[in-house]
Amino acid sequence: MPGPLDYRLSDEQLALQKMAREFARQEISPVALKMDEEEELDPFLIKRLAEYGLQSLNTPVEYGGSGLDAVGICIVLEELAKGCASVAVTSAATALAAYPLLLAGSDEQKKRFLPPIGEGGGLASFCLTEAEAGSDAASITSTAVRYGREYVINGTKAFVSNGGSAEFYLVFASTDRSKKAKGISAFVVPRGTPGLRFGKKLRKMGIRAADTREIILEEVKVPVNNLVGREGQGFVLAMEALDLARPGVGAMSIGIAQAAFEAALNYARERRQFGKPIGDFQTIQNMLADMIMKVEAGRHLVFQAACKLEQGLPFTKEAAMAKAFASDVAMEVTTQAVQVLGGYGFIRDYPVEKYMRDAKIMQIFEGTNQIQRLVIAKQLFA
Amino acid sequence: MNIVVLIKQTFDTEAKIQLTGDGKVSDQGVNLIINPYDEFAVEEAIRIKEAKGGEVTIVSMGGDKAQEAIRQALAMGADKAVLISDPALAEVDHYVAAKVLAKALEGMEYDLILTGWVAIDDQSAQVPGRLAEILGLPQANVVTKLELEDGKAVCHREGDGAVEVLEVPLPAVITAQKGLNEPRYPSLKGIMQAKKKELKKVTLQDLGLSAEEAKAKIVGYQLPEARQAGKVVEGEPADTVRQLVEFLTKEAKVI
Numbered sequence: 001m002p003g004p005l006d007y008r009l010s011d012e013q014l015a016l017q018k019m020a021r022e023f024a025r026q027e028i029s030p031v032a033l034k035m036d037e038e039e040e041l042d043p044f045l046i047k048r049l050a051e052y053g054l055q056s057l058n059t060p061v062e063y064g065g066s067g068l069d070a071v072g073i074c075i076v077l078e079e080l081a082k083g084c085a086s087v088a089v090t091s092a093a094t095a096l097a098a099y100p101l102l103l104a105g106s107d108e109q110k111k112r113f114l115p116p117i118g119e120g121g122g123l124a125s126f127c128l129t130e131a132e133a134g135s136d137a138a139s140i141t142s143t144a145v146r147y148g149r150e151y152v153i154n155g156t157k158a159f160v161s162n163g164g165s166a167e168f169y170l171v172f173a174s175t176d177r178s179k180k181a182k183g184i185s186a187f188v189v190p191r192g193t194p195g196l197r198f199g200k201k202l203r204k205m206g207i208r209a210a211d212t213r214e215i216i217l218e219e220v221k222v223p224v225n226n227l228v229g230r231e232g233q234g235f236v237l238a239m240e241a242l243d244l245a246r247p248g249v250g251a252m253s254i255g256i257a258q259a260a261f262e263a264a265l266n267y268a269r270e271r272r273q274f275g276k277p278i279g280d281f282q283t284i285q286n287m288l289a290d291m292i293m294k295v296e297a298g299r300h301l302v303f304q305a306a307c308k309l310e311q312g313l314p315f316t317k318e319a320a321m322a323k324a325f326a327s328d329v330a331m332e333v334t335t336q337a338v339q340v341l342g343g344y345g346f347i348r349d350y351p352v353e354k355y356m357r358d359a360k361i362m363q364i365f366e367g368t369n370q371i372q373r374l375v376i377a378k379q380l381f382a
Numbered sequence: 383m384n385i386v387v388l389i390k391q392t393f394d395t396e397a398k399i400q401l402t403g404d405g406k407v408s409d410q411g412v413n414l415i416i417n418p419y420d421e422f423a424v425e426e427a428i429r430i431k432e433a434k435g436g437e438v439t440i441v442s443m444g445g446d447k448a449q450e451a452i453r454q455a456l457a458m459g460a461d462k463a464v465l466i467s468d469p470a471l472a473e474v475d476h477y478v479a480a481k482v483l484a485k486a487l488e489g490m491e492y493d494l495i496l497t498g499w500v501a502i503d504d505q506s507a508q509v510p511g512r513l514a515e516i517l518g519l520p521q522a523n524v525v526t527k528l529e530l531e532d533g534k535a536v537c538h539r540e541g542d543g544a545v546e547v548l549e550v551p552l553p554a555v556i557t558a559q560k561g562l563n564e565p566r567y568p569s570l571k572g573i574m575q576a577k578k579k580e581l582k583k584v585t586l587q588d589l590g591l592s593a594e595e596a597k598a599k600i601v602g603y604q605l606p607e608a609r610q611a612g613k614v615v616e617g618e619p620a621d622t623v624r625q626l627v628e629f630l631t632k633e634a635k636v637i
Contacts, residue, residue, distance in 0.1 A: 015453060015573045023567055053570035066570035076570070 009075070016072050020079035023052060028083030035086060035209035036354050039201070049091065050121030054080065056114070058095040058102065058244075063110050064118030065098075070244070070306040074251035078299075081255025085358035086209035088252045090123060092245065093161035093210075096366070097124035097170040099241035100186050104229030113168050113188055122167030122191075127157040127215055128238050134158075135371050138181035138235060142173035142217065151175075151187060151227065153220040159365070163213035164198045167191050171217065172238055175231045184234035188226045195220040206357035242366055246319035247309060250302040250326035253362040257295045257330040260337035260355040264288060267341050278340075287340060291333045298326035317379035324372035327362035334359040383436040383530070385427040386490060387460065388483060388497035388510070389420040391444050391451035395502060405602050416451045419498025422558035425565040426528060427496050428459040434530070436493070437461045441486055443471060443479060449581065457568030457576035468586040470593035477597045480512030485589045487517065492553055494535065499524045499557035514555035522548045526561040 009017065031042050049055045057073045059065020068076065073095065081088035094117055101110055116122045133140040142155020153173050160169075169189040176183030189196055199214030229237055265288055268279030278284050305322040308315035334356040338345035345352045363369045393399070394413035402408045416424065427438045440455045440463035442448050452463045466486050474482070487495070495514075500507040507523075514521035527538035535554055539546040540561065550556075568576070586593060613629065615622045630637050 011450060011453065012573060012577055015450075015457060015568070015576070016570065018454075019457075019567050019570070019573060051569070052567055053572075057570070061571060061574070067574060068570060072570075 024083030032084035056118035064115035078255035081252035123162040125166035144173040186228040186234040250322035253326035253330035264337040264340040320372040320375040330359035423496040457572040462580040475598040476508035520550040
């Protein structure tokens with residue numbers, strides 16, 4: 001007989017949570033609204049993140065990272081997102097770009113590319129999406145052609161997180177267009193490679209401080225030993241990396257939702273109408289109860305997915321469920337938080353309208369929630 | 383330079399103090415932290431180690447929960463730790479605490495003992511001084527700046543509008559005050575490595591001590607009376623002044 005389900009975090013996990021929570025409270029939250037307003041990450045904050053290992057969560061210690069497992073990553077990302085989703089996304093996007101190297105990179109490649117984003121404090125970018133290839137990622141048109149000891153890459157990548165500020169770009173391009181998905185390969189393009197250009201920083205609805213932009217690759221030459229894995233392995237690597245990162249997107253969603261819930265709860269305690277705190281009214285109590293129920297349910301889905309991943313069990317369905325449910329919860333709970341705060345919720349001097357704007361992207365990126373539902377259904381009918 | 387840092391696990395500064403049914407302080411739902419002044423001591427020790435080498439040993443007295451505070455100090459960068467844990471130590475006075483700590487330090491090699499000048503729970507500020515006396519070491523308290531030169535420590539103490547500079551030979555007991563430094567967070571890597579570091583648990587018996595009667599006993603705890611809401615005196619100035627004076631003399635009895 002299996003033992004009872006243990007819902008406690010270990011001492012070490014609690015320590016991670018405490019550290020990330022303190023860091024978010026003291027270093028991130030105080031500058032979150034300013035960064036959102038200026039649409040710019042505080043460079044000092046990014047340096048601090050790296051200093052404490054919050055910037056390379058998934059990279060093993062031997063390659064200069066923090067070497068967290070999936071549960072640890074989710075714990076940390078939730079807390080970072082509670083402080084500011086843009087900061088969490090910056091860290092999560094770096095981790096996403098590191099996954100293909102961790103999955104299929106050679107030891108030499110890991111030693112060359114990973115320490116600069118761990119101890120070095122740099123960011124990394126995962127470049128898959130193109131203007132005409134979003135959910136249908138296999139239809140990318142970027143190409144990589146081999147000439148002797150080099151590949152020449154051409155193409156334009158859209159909505160690239162950490163776009164203008166990465167140490168390296170994990171670029172997916174087709175080495176054989178006739179093979180469609182099976183012709184896609186993954187390459188590391190280091191910052192400063194001739195022909196690598198950046199588009200203008202995108203003006204976004206949410207996660208406004210995060211650096212998202214177009215990446216243009218024009219006759220970009222990289223040595224053959226920048227190919228990650230084999231030719232044609234790229235699409236599988238991209239899908240596996242997105243799978244591995246997916247619980248983290250759920251965790252960030254829960255972080256935003258938890259922050260919005262707490263803001264609404266505090267406000268309900270303090271705001272007085274009709275002679276008493278609005279939290280005394282059952283209407284508000286019901287709203288808050290609904291909010292926390294969903295946040296907790298989402299958090300459990302996230303941890304379930306992360307645990308299965310860590311135990312080597314199939315987790316594709318669980319990760320899709322965690323991502324879609326948690327981000328839907330984030331959208332709903334942040335919207336309700338704005339409602340609880342009323343007019344104050346609608347203005348930018350309070351953080352909750354930012355939570356609502358930040359939540360939206362969680363339903364869209366790293367596989368839209370509609371795609372997640374298809375993934376779940378595919379597993380059901382498998 | 384080898385440094386011993388004494389830390390105590392205390393309630394979070396924001397904890398709401400409540401009493402249990404039998405009149406003891408309840409720790410239900412309370413966040414436990416490293417006493418903030420001890421945290422300055424941990425940070426200072428790690429900075430000294432980073433600059434001059436050596437080893438930082440954390441020593442704490444407390445129950446099993448105190449391991450959490452110790453692990454945090456290890457995650458910040460301390461090297462190893464000793465936890466003195468014994469049911470007989472549940473309610474000791476400062477005399478016994480200092481005696482037990484002194485015994486635990488016997489046989490350890492250190493050039494410096496660092497700790498906070500006061501613990502935020504009982505606020506006694508007694509243990510470091512008593513420990514220094516037992517060990518026959520010089521002490522410098524409430525230090526906001528510490529400089530180490532060969533064989534001595536130069537300690538700055540802040541007073542009203544002036545700074546006192548003390549010099550003590552090493553080894554010495556030096557207690558930290560706010561301002562000494564800004565403690566770091568433990569890094570993620572530090573947290574992951576902390577569980578691999580040595581944390582030795584010792585009992586009174588291991589130290590060759592027996593349960594000693596505390597010289598002072600806690601008889602009971604009382605919560606302070608809840609603060610009354612303020613009074614607002616309303617009306618015309620002449621009238622309100624009269625009311626106020628009457629209130630101050632008759633009710634509040636402060637004049």
